[in-house]
Amino acid sequence: MLPQPQLRRDPLSGRWAIIAPERAARPHSAGHRPTPRRDGDHEFPCPFCPGQEEQTPPAVLVYPASVPPTHQAGLPGTTPTLPWRVRVVPNRYPAVRPEASWPYCLVDGPWVAAPAAGRSEVVIETPLHLADPGQLPVADLADVFRAYRDRLLALAAEGWAYAAVFKNVGAEAGASLVHTHSQIITLPLIPPLALQQSEIARHHFQRTGQCLICTLVESEIRSAERLISDSRRFAVLTAYAPRFPYELWLVPRSHLSRFEDLDDQALLELAGLWKRVLAAVDAVCDQPAYNWILHTAPWGLAATEWFHWRLELLPRLAQPAGLEWGFGCFICSVVPEHAAAQLRDALPPSG
Numbered sequence: 001m002l003p004q005p006q007l008r009r010d011p012l013s014g015r016w017a018i019i020a021p022e023r024a025a026r027p028h029s030a031g032h033r034p035t036p037r038r039d040g041d042h043e044f045p046c047p048f049c050p051g052q053e054e055q056t057p058p059a060v061l062v063y064p065a066s067v068p069p070t071h072q073a074g075l076p077g078t079t080p081t082l083p084w085r086v087r088v089v090p091n092r093y094p095a096v097r098p099e100a101s102w103p104y105c106l107v108d109g110p111w112v113a114a115p116a117a118g119r120s121e122v123v124i125e126t127p128l129h130l131a132d133p134g135q136l137p138v139a140d141l142a143d144v145f146r147a148y149r150d151r152l153l154a155l156a157a158e159g160w161a162y163a164a165v166f167k168n169v170g171a172e173a174g175a176s177l178v179h180t181h182s183q184i185i186t187l188p189l190i191p192p193l194a195l196q197q198s199e200i201a202r203h204h205f206q207r208t209g210q211c212l213i214c215t216l217v218e219s220e221i222r223s224a225e226r227l228i229s230d231s232r233r234f235a236v237l238t239a240y241a242p243r244f245p246y247e248l249w250l251v252p253r254s255h256l257s258r259f260e261d262l263d264d265q266a267l268l269e270l271a272g273l274w275k276r277v278l279a280a281v282d283a284v285c286d287q288p289a290y291n292w293i294l295h296t297a298p299w300g301l302a303a304t305e306w307f308h309w310r311l312e313l314l315p316r317l318a319q320p321a322g323l324e325w326g327f328g329c330f331i332c333s334v335v336p337e338h339a340a341a342q343l344r345d346a347l348p349p350s351g
């Protein structure tokens, strides 16, 4: 137990967090209040389910079913026919639009604006009407990551500056449709937090000749204090200075700037490890709402050898309030080292 609350600086962003475990003892403490994510489903017919394909714009990527539907149809005792494994479709309600012309800025005195140019895509991760990505078999979860990779490679060729890849699970984490899905949004600029983290990594590299995350991962694996699990290529750690209890990262153990450079074998390994971590988070945090966020090297930078990609999981177990929104200083009621120990104990066996 920490002797007193601790201020911690996040080495990637410079953001400060306050680790204050005694706050967990408060009645209805945020750290121990589960946020149920499966609270009914009022979205029928679901636009992401098979048979409803016309409710979405035409797909930009489809992984067909591995068993052709005609081979299954009509046989007694078979599961219903599934026409596809993953569909990626343009968002029907996009916040950004590919046809907006860019890059340019409208400057009017102090006011600066630019068109919201970009693509907004939805990765429909399974034909099954599941709310929980943790229920996907490892091969299907690997397909989700494969869809991220394949779309990132295609979108990078269009010249966007950045791709934000993320997933909201549960209404409290911002999911508006229950059927498990992720989002990919490309932008004509690098968003501020991504730019800040990239700049910190670049300065570290210029000063030391080392990648910041390579150095961190080596030290984290050595100390094992915040290490939840690892595999041949990846390690999963609780964040040193988290915004939310049980906030964690998956990082490649060897330097790699771009997620989209992973091959199928690596994606399968990633999915296997991630599925176990999701199960541990569900067991320890009582199936919380969460976001997962992929940080891959910004396309808009000329060189990114200092950038090390990572996948972040933010369980929504606390309610950001005045100090967090107003000042960027987060109070976390669970000590990251204890969170790692709890998650380690709750991991299902591998393989």
Ligand SMILES: [Zn+2]
Pocket: 046, 047, 048, 049, 128, 129, 130, 179
């Ligand atoms: Zn559905």
Ligand SMILES: [Zn+2]
Pocket: 211, 212, 213, 214, 215, 254, 255, 256, 306, 307, 308
């Ligand atoms: Zn690195």
